[in-house]
Amino acid sequence: GAVVSQHPSRVICKSGTSVKIECRSLDFQATTMFWYRQFPKKSLMLMATSNEGSKATYEQGVEKDKFLINHASLTLSTLTVTSAHPEDSSFYICSASPTYRDSVGGSNQPQHFGDGTRLSIL
Amino acid sequence: TQLLEQSPQFLSIQEGENLTVYCNSSSVFSSLQWYRQEPGEGPVLLVTVVTGGEVKKLKRLTFQFGDARKDSSLHITAAQPGDTGLYLCAGAEAGGTSYGKLTFGQGTILTVHP
Numbered sequence: 001g002a003v004v005s006q007h008p009s010r011v012i013c014k015s016g017t018s019v020k021i022e023c024r025s026l027d028f029q030a031t032t033m034f035w036y037r038q039f040p041k042k043s044l045m046l047m048a049t050s051n052e053g054s055k056a057t058y059e060q061g062v063e064k065d066k067f068l069i070n071h072a073s074l075t076l077s078t079l080t081v082t083s084a085h086p087e088d089s090s091f092y093i094c095s096a097s098p099t100y101r102d103s104v105g106g107s108n109q110p111q112h113f114g115d116g117t118r119l120s121i122l
Numbered sequence: 123t124q125l126l127e128q129s130p131q132f133l134s135i136q137e138g139e140n141l142t143v144y145c146n147s148s149s150v151f152s153s154l155q156w157y158r159q160e161p162g163e164g165p166v167l168l169v170t171v172v173t174g175g176e177v178k179k180l181k182r183l184t185f186q187f188g189d190a191r192k193d194s195s196l197h198i199t200a201a202q203p204g205d206t207g208l209y210l211c212a213g214a215e216a217g218g219t220s221y222g223k224l225t226f227g228q229g230t231i232l233t234v235h236p
Contacts, residue, residue: 004164006164032222034223034224041229041231042228042229043128043210043226043227043228043229044165044210044226045226046223046224046226049223091162093164093165095164095224097222110153110155110167111155111167111212111222111224112167113157113164113166114164115163115164116162116163116164118162
């Protein structure tokens, strides 16, 4: 089945550091990938939609200058947390699905998720 | 903005009991997906339901999609400790600028005690 690889799995760094997280689709192409943030024992919160070759679409309340997204190829999206602070500590997860549109314009392809990145800012 | 209400948020049961998790919305989804997530890992897809009224079975798990494609349920028969985890429902929006975007329910933390 479709596999999404996320790297690194865990990052611990000092406040003020910028951290880059990679999301790769290993056996399919994805024009769209999604980035989520998850707090302990809570559901996933969508941060942004990453679009290959164009600007990302950010959800309300998410700072685009803080969370930089680059989707330079059909198999790779990156999320960079710039000048990270302790409040940015969280579990970040990406997802992707093969690009396919059904006859009514919707997507019935399931999202496949990476294993997440645990970010800890000291 | 589409919303998906998932309940209950917490469920603590004994091994062998049955349980049902519900996801409800006032919006129509093109498909609905159920995921299970363990701590420190990404969600793993259990099933996708597409057709209104659809029922899918995966061993002891039964998934239903409402006739109007606005709600879904997950029923587990004879729960086992290995079923413990966070269960998430997610509805896929149909077309437009929200193509492929998922709306997640709040999640259900299931604990099955031996």
